Amino acid sequence: MILAFDTYYRDPVAHTVCIAFRDWTQPEPDAIYRETRSGIAAYEPGAFYKRELPCILSLLQQLDLREVTAILIDGFVYLDDDHKPGLGAHLYTALAERVPVIGVAKTNFATLHALKQPLLRGSSDRPLYITAIGIDVSLAAQQIGQMDGIFRMPTLLKLLDQHTRTLD
Numbered sequence: 001m002i003l004a005f006d007t008y009y010r011d012p013v014a015h016t017v018c019i020a021f022r023d024w025t026q027p028e029p030d031a032i033y034r035e036t037r038s039g040i041a042a043y044e045p046g047a048f049y050k051r052e053l054p055c056i057l058s059l060l061q062q063l064d065l066r067e068v069t070a071i072l073i074d075g076f077v078y079l080d081d082d083h084k085p086g087l088g089a090h091l092y093t094a095l096a097e098r099v100p101v102i103g104v105a106k107t108n109f110a111t112l113h114a115l116k117q118p119l120l121r122g123s124s125d126r127p128l129y130i131t132a133i134g135i136d137v138s139l140a141a142q143q144i145g146q147m148d149g150i151f152r153m154p155t156l157l158k159l160l161d162q163h164t165r166t167l168d
Contacts, residue, residue, distance in 0.1 A: 001030070003063065004072035004157060006164040007055045014040045016055040017164040019156055020063070027148040027155050032163060035059045048075065049087040057094060070100045070135065070143075072157070077103040077131035080111040092133045100134030104144055104157065117141040124152035 002024070007016040015036045019029040035058060041051045056073070077088030085093070088101040095101075108129055109116070118127035119141045132140035147154030153161075 001063075001067045002070045002072070003060075003068055004160050005056050005059070006074045006160050007052050008164040009040065009043075009051075012040060013038045014051075014055050015164060015166075016059050017160060018056075018059050018063070019160050019163070021156060024143045024146045025148055029156060029159065033059055033062050034163070035062075046079070049085070049090040052087055053090050053094065056091060060095075065095065065099060068099050070102055070140075071095075072102050072104055072144075074105070074157075074161075075103050076105050076109055076112065076116070076129070077101055077133045078112060078115045079109065081114045083115070086131075088131060089133055097134060100132065100140075102135065102140040102144065103129075103131040105129040105131070106153075119145055120152075121145060121154070122149070122151045126152060128152065 001020050001022060003018050003020050005018050007014050013036055018033040020031040021029045037055055044050055073088050076086040079086045088103040092101045115131055117130045117137050119130050120127050130141040130144055149155035
């Protein structure tokens, strides 16, 4: 099972959604999980993980990690080429390095060059930025490239974004 997470913030709550799917190419998720939490940490530049990681870990308690082959996050695994950990690296560590984590970011991160791979999808001239831990970044980019959809954002990740912004 592949999991993709995103969180939408409307202070003082965070709405986290996870979609689960079995194959990189499928257009529909197998399941959607949601959780709304209050008491969320304030945004801290350079330490975004402090805000989002607790939300992801809490929602992960609803799932059996033994079946998970990869986790996708909206963001970066690393923040620079010296392996400064971003949300993805902190998640990988919190999961005892058992599940590969792939970061899919829509905007570039200027301090990161060698540890990310730009990925063009569809006819877009704006790449997605792929980072990874526990899996080779080239393979991770290839898998994101295989995802369903003809546009820049894969169908499932666009669906995830839509569900995340819809508060229960």
